[in-house]
Amino acid sequence: MAAEIGISPATLYIWRRxxxxxxxxxxxxxxxxxxxxxxxxxxxxxxELEKYALREIAK
Structure with a gap:
């Protein structure tokens, strides 16, 4: 079935799982x-990055 739709068997297995x-x-x-x-x-x-930067600037 995987070959019919052009994908690898591993990809098909992952999708099914x-x-x-x-x-x-x-x-x-x-x-x-x-x-x-x-x-x-x-x-x-x-x-969170913005809050951290503001705390560092406040120091």
């Missing part, structure tokens, strides 16, 4: 949630 039993809509929602989570983590990291 990660998304096995999940319907298409749920998989799309999971992908969107992961993107949002990554964006929020970057925002938090930026805010």
């Amino acid at each position: 990660q998304y096995g039993g999940v319907d298409t809509d749920a998989a799309k929602e999971l992908g969107a949630l992961r993107e949002q989570n990554a964006r929020l983590k970057r925002l938090l990291a930026d805010a």
Whole structure:
């Protein structure tokens, strides 16, 4: 099956392990949630860096 869609068997295995039993809509929602989570983590990291810089300047 992997050769039919042009991916490696390892990639297919990973997809099946990660998304096995999940319907298409749920998989799309999971992908969107992961993107949002990554964006929020970057925002938090930026805010923490800014707080750190302000504390260092205040010293």
